[in-house]
Amino acid sequence: MSNILHITASIRGNESVSRSLSNTLAQGLSSKSGASVVERDLTANDLPFIDADRFAANLAPHAERTGEQQKLAAIADELIDELKAADTIVFGVPIYNFSVPATVKAWADLVARAGTTFAYTPDGPKGLLEGKKAYIAVASGGTPVGSDIDFMTPWLTFFLGFLGIHDVEVIAADGIMGDDGEEKIATANDAVAKLAA
Numbered sequence: 109m110s111n112i113l114h115i116t117a118s119i120r121g122n123e124s125v126s127r128s129l130s131n132t133l134a135q136g137l138s139s140k141s142g143a144s145v146v147e148r149d150l151t152a153n154d155l156p157f158i159d160a161d162r163f164a165a166n167l168a169p170h171a172e173r174t175g176e177q178q179k180l181a182a183i184a185d186e187l188i189d190e191l192k193a194a195d196t197i198v199f200g201v202p203i204y205n206f207s208v209p210a211t212v213k214a215w216a217d218l219v220a221r222a223g224t225t226f227a228y229t230p231d232g233p234k235g236l237l238e239g240k241k242a243y244i245a246v247a248s249g250g251t252p253v254g255s256d257i258d259f260m261t262p263w264l265t266f267f268l269g270f271l272g273i274h275d276v277e278v279i280a281a282d283g284i285m286g287d288d289g290e291e292k293i294a295t296a297n298d299a300v301a302k303l304a305a
Contacts, residue, residue, distance in 0.1 A: 110143040113194035129245035130200025136304020150211035184218040203248035235272020253280035
């Protein structure tokens with residue numbers, strides 16, 4: 109059976125447009141395929157930021173970690189295991205101040221592990237998580253997705269590609285604070301419904 113990893117990052121809870129879109133998509137894909145869904149709410153899990161000790165712990169081979177390093181690396185191990193086990197990753201991510209929420213960057217710093225999710229080669233870095241499909245359901249109050257001031261969508265797409273996840277599809281409800289905000293949300297909902305049908 110396949111697995112879907114559903115990652116959300118909005119602080120708006122049930123009022124979040126990105127969360128609503130991604131939840132509908134994840135549940136629809138699950139119903140269609142019979143896949144199980146693992147939920148990872150980045151706003152609820154209080155992910156730590158990387159510091160020197162945690163970085164060293166994350167890179168240390170399992171068998172060589174000290175007891176303290178095992179504790180420091182435990183959350184990254186958990187996040188990486190979720191990502192490796194998933195065939196499909198569904199993100200529900202808002203644009204905050206033109207970029208990703210800090211929790212998404214914290215998640216990325218924890219799952220990017222040399223030798224595990226990517227490798228350094230003579231030809232440059234190579235992603236080790238190939239063969240996965242990712243969807244990014246993105247919402248923004250005013251930032252147009254794909255514009256020169258959208259630093260979230262291209263960054264997350266690039267980061268996933270860095271890990272070897274190149275099949276990435278974006279569903280956008282952008283500029284929803286404008287006069288046509290409800291129409292844009294409806295269009296994004298229609299796109300999600302087609303993907304999940």
